[in-house]
Amino acid sequence: MDKVFVNETGNATPESKQLGLYIHIPFCKQACHYCDFHFSTSLGKKKELVDALCKELVLRKDEIAGVVQTIYFGGGTPSLLNAEELEQIFTTIAANFNIGKNPEITLEANPDDLTEEKLVIFANSKINRLSIGVQSFFEEDLKLMNRAHNATEAVKSLELAKKYFDNISIDLIYGMPEMSDDRWKKNLDQAIALDIPHISSYALTVEPNTALYKFIEKGVVKPVDDAVAQAHFEILIDRMQLEGFENYEFSNFGRQGYFSQNNTAYWTGKSYLGIGPSAHSYDGSVRSWNINNNPKYIEEIQSNKLPIERESLSVTDKYNEYVMTGLRTIWGISLDHIKINFGIKYKEYAVEQAKKHIEAHLLFVDGERILVTKKGKFLSDGLASDLFLINLS
Numbered sequence: 001m002d003k004v005f006v007n008e009t010g011n012a013t014p015e016s017k018q019l020g021l022y023i024h025i026p027f028c029k030q031a032c033h034y035c036d037f038h039f040s041t042s043l044g045k046k047k048e049l050v051d052a053l054c055k056e057l058v059l060r061k062d063e064i065a066g067v068v069q070t071i072y073f074g075g076g077t078p079s080l081l082n083a084e085e086l087e088q089i090f091t092t093i094a095a096n097f098n099i100g101k102n103p104e105i106t107l108e109a110n111p112d113d114l115t116e117e118k119l120v121i122f123a124n125s126k127i128n129r130l131s132i133g134v135q136s137f138f139e140e141d142l143k144l145m146n147r148a149h150n151a152t153e154a155v156k157s158l159e160l161a162k163k164y165f166d167n168i169s170i171d172l173i174y175g176m177p178e179m180s181d182d183r184w185k186k187n188l189d190q191a192i193a194l195d196i197p198h199i200s201s202y203a204l205t206v207e208p209n210t211a212l213y214k215f216i217e218k219g220v221v222k223p224v225d226d227a228v229a230q231a232h233f234e235i236l237i238d239r240m241q242l243e244g245f246e247n248y249e250f251s252n253f254g255r256q257g258y259f260s261q262n263n264t265a266y267w268t269g270k271s272y273l274g275i276g277p278s279a280h281s282y283d284g285s286v287r288s289w290n291i292n293n294n295p296k297y298i299e300e301i302q303s304n305k306l307p308i309e310r311e312s313l314s315v316t317d318k319y320n321e322y323v324m325t326g327l328r329t330i331w332g333i334s335l336d337h338i339k340i341n342f343g344i345k346y347k348e349y350a351v352e353q354a355k356k357h358i359e360a361h362l363l364f365v366d367g368e369r370i371l372v373t374k375k376g377k378f379l380s381d382g383l384a385s386d387l388f389l390i391n392l393s
């Protein structure tokens with residue numbers, strides 16, 4: 001099948017600026033207990049929403065210059081889209097954007113949606129990568145999280161998905177209440193046995209305004225324990241290393257050739273245009289975000305208005321973001337990059353702040369780069385904030 005996505009405006013050169021497109025599909029079958037993303041369980045307005053997404057794509061086609069190298073359908077649950085809706089979105093993108101030669105096109109999918117019929121639809125579209133929200137292969141965990149799929153569907157969906165896609169990522173959550181080390185190890189065994197080339201793995205976090213938060217407050221569910229999460233993270237990084245995966249970002253593990261191009265572009269400060277309710281965009285200087293309300297979003301877009309708020313980033317904001325994202329990756333932060341893009345004072349500040357962490361073997365220096373050691377990994381957010389600048393005067 002033809003996976004090459006071409007359009008008539010395609011004139012990418014090696015110097016062309018890279019652009020990512022993010023499309024937010026704000027619908028889910030049911031609410032997971034831990035989730036604080038923007039979504040609605042009422043699917044009645046799905047068609048209007050897709051029409052609005054397409055209209056927003058047209059309204060914002062010239063907002064950020066660049067050649068589209070990645071397209072990411074996130075949510076919510078993008079696997080709820082049908083063949084016509086996907087086609088409508090791809091046709092709109094092709095007619096309005098300059099698309100690179102072989103863009104990575106990812107769709108987030110939930111296991112309960114991945115029937116053979118649905119996988120054929122996805123495989124026949126431009127999608128060439130699936131990110132599947134497995135979260136756990138155990139019934140107890142899936143019930144606690146209120147996921148829409150069960151443990152059997154988790155395995156079956158991956159076996160089926162592998163028939164149609166080579167580039168597959170799964171999400172797994174660790175540090176859940178009642179999740180023993182042994183159960184976490186068995187989750188990893190299952191992922192390895194299924195030969196999945198990319199794993200994104202996150203500690204369960206308890207966000208305010210979620211059902212999980214209330215259950216913990218009422219004592220119905222045990223609170224999460226940071227020490228358990230850290231132990232699970234250590235099990236994860238040791239096992240993934242043993243299996244030949246690169247821990248190329250704190251939460252992401254990929255075999256060579258399977259790193260997420262979309263996420264890597266984000267972590268390395270590339271521009272992206274976010275379409276749909278609650279979607280964020282970044283053009284290198286300005287960050288913006290759409291309203292997180294489906295009916296209001298549709299209404300505004302239908303009347304040719306963009307329901308967007310914007311914030312200009314200062315040099316210090318950009319430096320802080322660079323440090324935050326860079327220290328989470330295997331590429332670390334470049335002192336040359338800091339000097340060129342933010343100024344010598346920022347470089348001197350970073351070097352000075354890093355000193356004590358280098359002595360404590362939490363950070364190390366490789367040429368002109370500063371990176372996090374294995375010992376420092378679980379602390380990388382704290383290490384980054386120690387290098388942040390509040391005000392350089």
Ligand code: SF4
Pocket residue numbers: 027028030031032035036037039075076077110133
């Ligand atoms: S499927 Fe994803 S977006 Fe939807 S409620 Fe669950 S975690 Fe949130």
